[in-house]
Amino acid sequence: MSFLTGEMHSFNLRRGAAGIILLLTLFVLNNSTAYAAGKDCSGAFTVRLSDGRVFSGATKTIVAVGAGITAQVSGKFVNYTVDLDTFRVTNYTLQSDITANQPAVIFTRKEPLHGKILTSGLSIELSSEQGVLQRSGGGQSMKIQSKDCSEGGIFQMEPEPAAEVVHELGQLFVYCVDSLGRVLIISGSNPFVGRESPELATRTFPAGNAIVGTKVSRWQIQSGGRMGMVTGEDAVEPLTAPCSTSGAGPTPTPSPSPSPSPTATPTPSPSPTATPSPNPSPSPSPSPSPGQGLEARMEIRLVGASLNGATPFGEAEFRREAEGSRRLKIKIENVNLPNGTTLNVLVDNVRVGQIVINSLKGEIELRTDHGQTTPPVVNGTSIVISNSTGTTVIAGTFSQSLPNPGPSPSPTPVATPGPGGEVRVRIPLTGASISGMMPQGHADFRQRPDGRRLNVEIQDVNLPAGTTFRVLVNNVSIGQIVLNSFFRGELELNTNDGHSVPVVTNGTTVAVVNNATGATIVAGVFGAIVPAANPLEDGNFFVRQQYLDFLNRAPEQGGLDAWLGVLGKCPNNGYGTTNPDCDRVQISSGFYRSSEFSGRGYFVYRLYDAALGRMPRYAEFMPDMARLGTPQTAAELEASKDAFAAEIMSRPEFNTIYNGLTGAANAEAFVSKLERTAGVTLASRAQLIAEMGNGTKTAAQTLRAFIESPEVQTRFFYRGFVAMQSFGYLRRDPEQAGFDAWVNVLTNGAPNVQTGDYRTLIHGFLHSFEYRNRFGQP
Numbered sequence: 001m002s003f004l005t006g007e008m009h010s011f012n013l014r015r016g017a018a019g020i021i022l023l024l025t026l027f028v029l030n031n032s033t034a035y036a037a038g039k040d041c042s043g044a045f046t047v048r049l050s051d052g053r054v055f056s057g058a059t060k061t062i063v064a065v066g067a068g069i070t071a072q073v074s075g076k077f078v079n080y081t082v083d084l085d086t087f088r089v090t091n092y093t094l095q096s097d098i099t100a101n102q103p104a105v106i107f108t109r110k111e112p113l114h115g116k117i118l119t120s121g122l123s124i125e126l127s128s129e130q131g132v133l134q135r136s137g138g139g140q141s142m143k144i145q146s147k148d149c150s151e152g153g154i155f156q157m158e159p160e161p162a163a164e165v166v167h168e169l170g171q172l173f174v175y176c177v178d179s180l181g182r183v184l185i186i187s188g189s190n191p192f193v194g195r196e197s198p199e200l201a202t203r204t205f206p207a208g209n210a211i212v213g214t215k216v217s218r219w220q221i222q223s224g225g226r227m228g229m230v231t232g233e234d235a236v237e238p239l240t241a242p243c244s245t246s247g248a249g250p251t252p253t254p255s256p257s258p259s260p261s262p263t264a265t266p267t268p269s270p271s272p273t274a275t276p277s278p279n280p281s282p283s284p285s286p287s288p289s290p291g292q293g294l295e296a297r298m299e300i301r302l303v304g305a306s307l308n309g310a311t312p313f314g315e316a317e318f319r320r321e322a323e324g325s326r327r328l329k330i331k332i333e334n335v336n337l338p339n340g341t342t343l344n345v346l347v348d349n350v351r352v353g354q355i356v357i358n359s360l361k362g363e364i365e366l367r368t369d370h371g372q373t374t375p376p377v378v379n380g381t382s383i384v385i386s387n388s389t390g391t392t393v394i395a396g397t398f399s400q401s402l403p404n405p406g407p408s409p410s411p412t413p414v415a416t417p418g419p420g421g422e423v424r425v426r427i428p429l430t431g432a433s434i435s436g437m438m439p440q441g442h443a444d445f446r447q448r449p450d451g452r453r454l455n456v457e458i459q460d461v462n463l464p465a466g467t468t469f470r471v472l473v474n475n476v477s478i479g480q481i482v483l484n485s486f487f488r489g490e491l492e493l494n495t496n497d498g499h500s501v502p503v504v505t506n507g508t509t510v511a512v513v514n515n516a517t518g519a520t521i522v523a524g525v526f527g528a529i530v531p532a533a534n535p536l537e538d539g540n541f542f543v544r545q546q547y548l549d550f551l552n553r554a555p556e557q558g559g560l561d562a563w564l565g566v567l568g569k570c571p572n573n574g575y576g577t578t579n580p581d582c583d584r585v586q587i588s589s590g591f592y593r594s595s596e597f598s599g600r601g602y603f604v605y606r607l608y609d610a611a612l613g614r615m616p617r618y619a620e621f622m623p624d625m626a627r628l629g630t631p632q633t634a635a636e637l638e639a640s641k642d643a644f645a646a647e648i649m650s651r652p653e654f655n656t657i658y659n660g661l662t663g664a665a666n667a668e669a670f671v672s673k674l675e676r677t678a679g680v681t682l683a684s685r686a687q688l689i690a691e692m693g694n695g696t697k698t699a700a701q702t703l704r705a706f707i708e709s710p711e712v713q714t715r716f717f718y719r720g721f722v723a724m725q726s727f728g729y730l731r732r733d734p735e736q737a738g739f740d741a742w743v744n745v746l747t748n749g750a751p752n753v754q755t756g757d758y759r760t761l762i763h764g765f766l767h768s769f770e771y772r773n774r775f776g777q778p
Contacts (some may be wrong), residue, residue, distance in 0.1 A: 043289050045126055046075070047073055050068075050072075055126065077095060082133060087112055088110070089111070089157070102641065105170045106173060108170050113388060114159060117353075129149065131145075131146050142158070155229070159223075164219065174186065174213050176212050176243035179243075198226075201222065203218070204219065300398050303395065303525050305520045311475050312394045313394070316328065316398075320402055330385075342354050344385070345364055370453060378538075380399075380428060383395060392431045392521065395430050395432075395522070398428070410541050427525070429523060430606060431521045431522035437623065438553075439462075445526065456481065459486075459488040463487075467483040469483070473504075473508060474508060475509070478500070479491045486619050487620050507525065540560075547591070550624040593722065604624045604719050605723060606712055606713070607644070607707055619732055627647075642700065662699035729768075
């Protein structure tokens, strides 16, 4: 039995003497009544808290947990993540013989909308096969009970008192309604069936048969009720005519042909040489946190598009106290949502807490001196307040960093006109993650004696090409942006071209809003007019941008401090140095050469270039890397890589190349075809063929073993390195001639450039006009 990419959840039904319904997952074929392997409940859960504490075995305890802590509940067959502030469950996953031993996630989330923050001690009760988590706070109690079995895990969510929950299905699944009116969960032609199983719960959205073909539902659980899901035989018993929806199932990722860019590939500049090993993993030692003695603060405005007739606004203030503690306070107002509505607070796209709306207002404060996790805030750090569906309500971006601790603060730049009397303001635009990618953008306003110009650009917006957006300045529409196939688009208005260009002053707001949904994609607020400097000059901004461009995530405090510690030892802010251990080139290269990137980005690259025989396009690579997410554990990364390898094999392009070769009987032909496509010969080919032939490895596992082989890793290292520079620095496909030239330089050397001199390559990109122009004046 094969299973595609796999996003599924599972549960089982059991009736106790007291009438308590527990939900046991049984994934079965529609017409099957038995499993060859039988039921195995020999699993046992381990609970890992994000603060490092681990609980396993027979355990019954109550532990104190701080704000922002999550729990990873992992068993032999089942795993999921719990946000301990709210008991929001994400990525409930089953992996057993009934899913071909592939991770299967039905629900990406099961989120209670009680609007409370749970603050009591966390009750953890583990037995040989069962786990129970319970916590309360603000008058709300939440309980999760789960069981670890090969046929699925008992899972039920019990709020007390009544609460609404929202369910969101995984990538491959949609809802349908059978002839008995039951809400089923199906995956196109894939023969797995699940069913929502409410007890003392009522669906509030979508109404009736409008749920057919959708992925999100809401359910009101009454006091004493519970909510879960049933699969397999339990889902369709008593048997009724199966239901279906058109278009269910996975949609292949589009592969648009990129338009050539007129910008040439950066010209190499000679610099000191160093030869990378195929799998380096630099790990800079963390530097101490900023010292004591300097109190400083910075503040930004938050802005969003009109919401139910009112325009929300707010502010975020970050302070560093003299003794070294940090605090972040966020206040929002005029948010026209019902009292009790809970909004998520994201700092650099990481959830740090929640705001509950009361009389159109709400606030949150995080303080290290109160034992709370307070995220790093530097030039470019984004603040996003989003609703339960992930839609941005209000947002803003810090445009400066606090001065380094010392006897006196750094002087504030004085606004001066540019050449010819030009003044310029450029601000970043920020929004919440869309399908794993963090949207970015900027608004650039220039005023000269002869006119004004406003340019608004967006990028990394993971929505279909052709999606249209309104650009709002102070909540007034000034034009539209149409997204292209590279997740980007722009609007430029110039009075010299006869356009109406609004006057931009301190406090002018900009929001880019989806025409179809009204959701704010990115937003920002102009500050005072400043010299047309490039924010890359700020070391905090530079390091943060490396995280965003190469790891697709914001920095953690320890990593940020470590890299800033390296940069802080470099003369001239890291420019023009000759010490390969102390300059921006070495710092930037460390992100590509890190184990985190090689385990995700370079893995995706090899699946294309080695298995499909071609380099991935930027428009393919970005969403595919986002699919691997940002795993917290090695097991999570392995599961996501397994799922992605299986998904690649389901694509028409793969099947065209390897048609009929993925069965065990064709193991030798399959491995030989992989070798020919990649241009390598494996030392372990005989072992790989034998394992696939005798069923020890599936075709997907064989593909992964091939991709991870030393021969493939080494063969494509330089090719991947060059492609990633264009993807990361320039956010586009490389020109073929420039790509070939750089690969040749790394492979064979050049005059004054040794073989493997990656520093020359990175130097060219870092100092190129095109890269620097992404952020400001080149």
